[in-house]
Amino acid sequence: PQAAAQRATPDVGIQLFQLPWSSIADECEATLGPSGFSWVQTSPPNESIARDEWWASYQPVGYDLDSRLGTRDDFADMVMRCDAAGVDVIADAVINHMTGQDAAGTGFAGTPYAHYEYPGLYGADDFHHCGLAQGDDIVDYTSREQVQTCELVNLADLDTSSPHVRETIVTYLDDLLSLGVAGFRIDAAKHMAADDVQAIVGELPEGTRIVSEVIRGGAREPVQPEEYTGFGEVFEFSYPRDLGPQVQSAAFADPVLEGDRPLLVPADKAVVFVDNHDTERGEAAVTYKDGPLYVIANALMLADDYGTPVVFSGYAFTDRDAGAPADAEGAVLPASCEGATGPADSYLDGERTCVQSWTAIAGMLEFRAVASDAARLRGVEAGSAYGFEREGRGVVAVNAGDDDIAIEIPTSMPAGDYCDAITGGRDAVIDSGCRGTTYTVADGVARFSLAPLTAAAIHLGSQR
Ligand code: LM2
Ligand code: CA
Numbered sequence: 032p033q034a035a036a037q038r039a040t041p042d043v044g045i046q047l048f049q050l051p052w053s054s055i056a057d058e059c060e061a062t063l064g065p066s067g068f069s070w071v072q073t074s075p076p077n078e079s080i081a082r083d084e085w086w087a088s089y090q091p092v093g094y095d096l097d098s099r100l101g102t103r104d105d106f107a108d109m110v111m112r113c114d115a116a117g118v119d120v121i122a123d124a125v126i127n128h129m130t131g132q133d134a135a136g137t138g139f140a141g142t143p144y145a146h147y148e149y150p151g152l153y154g155a156d157d158f159h160h161c162g163l164a165q166g167d168d169i170v171d172y173t174s175r176e177q178v179q180t181c182e183l184v185n186l187a188d189l190d191t192s193s194p195h196v197r198e199t200i201v202t203y204l205d206d207l208l209s210l211g212v213a214g215f216r217i218d219a220a221k222h223m224a225a226d227d228v229q230a231i232v233g234e235l236p237e238g239t240r241i242v243s244e245v246i247r248g249g250a251r252e253p254v255q256p257e258e259y260t261g262f263g264e265v266f267e268f269s270y271p272r273d274l275g276p277q278v279q280s281a282a283f284a285d286p287v288l289e290g291d292r293p294l295l296v297p298a299d300k301a302v303v304f305v306d307n308h309d310t311e312r313g314e315a316a317v318t319y320k321d322g323p324l325y326v327i328a329n330a331l332m333l334a335d336d337y338g339t340p341v342v343f344s345g346y347a348f349t350d351r352d353a354g355a356p357a358d359a360e361g362a363v364l365p366a367s368c369e370g371a372t373g374p375a376d377s378y379l380d381g382e383r384t385c386v387q388s389w390t391a392i393a394g395m396l397e398f399r400a401v402a403s404d405a406a407r408l409r410g411v412e413a414g415s416a417y418g419f420e421r422e423g424r425g426v427v428a429v430n431a432g433d434d435d436i437a438i439e440i441p442t443s444m445p446a447g448d449y450c451d452a453i454t455g456g457r458d459a460v461i462d463s464g465c466r467g468t469t470y471t472v473a474d475g476v477a478r479f480s481l482a483p484l485t486a487a488a489i490h491l492g493s494q495r
Pocket of ligand 2: 127178180181188
């Protein structure tokens with residue numbers, strides 16, 4: 032009989048990159064809510080330059096909610112529908128800078144602008160001009176001043192110490208909050224003094240969720256993520272930099288399990304990820320392109336005990352600049368993930384990866400709901416295989432190598448047959464047995480025979 036498994040509502044996010052608001056609303060109802068994602072991170076919702084590349088979203092022209100991803104009404108409707116489905120919306124807030132194009136132009140919604148001139152919002156005095164010999168761009172990341180008051184790739188750098196700039200940004204963020212968003216990803220937070228970010232978010236209502244993007248540089252870099260933990264969470268880039276290469280090389284090493292992990296921000300301040308829209312085009316060791324290895328990396332992250340995980344879901348690309356498929360006006364096309372159950376062997380450019388719909392991801396969210404309150408115990412290695420127990424409540428195991436491997440993981444889970452959450456998903460147990468693979472716990476050991484590039488996960492709620 033199935034153990035009466037206590038469930039919690041774990042904090043798990045999903046980044047739906049460059050997905051229109053109407054499609055995110057559909058996803059909230061069809062998949063995100065039912066699977067137990069607690070929040071969705073959107074792409075920036077404000078007006079930006081009119082270009083087809085995805086990164087047009089990171090060049091704001093103004094703060095009207097009118098973008099390639101939908102209108103203000105679309106955005107408001109999405110927030111309501113997601114909220115009704117139990118999913119918070121975290122909006123990507125691009126507040127360090129405005130556009131980077133040298134030529135004047137017209138934004139996606141028709142607003143005219145020039146570099147350093149945004150009618151009704153900002154004029155020349157509202158920007159930093161650091162005036163290096165080479166120009167206004169950051170050249171030296173070991174200089175705090177350059178990182179925070181010079182320009183990131185020519186993007187007009189807002190003087191976030193100025194009262195007018197701060198008020199203008201707060202008005203924008205308050206507007207999004209009035210539509211019901213739960214909080215913000217603070218884009219390029221590293222490029223704003225922590226005091227500036229704190230002053231801005233300090234004006235927002237209590238309880239507003241703030242997740243700062245502060246890409247951890249080397250020890251030589253003066254600006255560190257720890258400076259931004261006093262007023263919210265931060266994305267911890269050390270996590271994917273540790274996990275990704277382990278999965279890629281099929282050589283696993285336990286993290287230090289006691290307390291907060293060294294060199295990382297405290298667990299309650301950390302948002303962790305396998306990849307995001309920048310790293311999948313850059314440093315990430317494992318992305319959707321790695322199919323089964325990507326499932327393995329996500330499974331290990333979702334089984335782990337450090338930080339709040341955010342799963343990434345975007346679209347296939349060969350050209351790093353290519354935007355999501357759009358209509359003739361540049362509006363990104365709605366996309367559905369119906370029928371997506373796992374990574375495809377190959378993708379056409381622009382095809383959505385639909386990671387939120389994968390059976391394994393849904394299964395791991397259920398694993399986390401059942402097991403995340405339990406201690407994460409020391410891992411077991413068997414060649415290219417690795418696994419660990421969440422004490423008494425769940426066991427995960429992966430094989431990132433090219434050979435079949437049998438791995439045995441000691442566990443205090445009750446003896447019996449368990450249905451695999453990776454192949455069986457959220458409702459892994461069915462009347463006739465298991466939707467996916469069956470594994471057995473006996474004599475205090477969970478045994479898994481794993482084919483190359485596969486994962487397995489059992490938990491108290493998946494006992495047959
Ligand atoms: C971020 N976080 O700190 C975003 O996550 C990242 O995606 C953004 O870069 C960046 N910071 C600025 O918000 C992207 C993209 C860049 C792109 C910028 C601005 O990775 O390639 O830069 O957005 O759209 C592009 C061109 C670049 C050009 C710049 C300004 O690639 O060559 O610089 O526009 O015109 C002259
Ligand atoms: Ca700045």
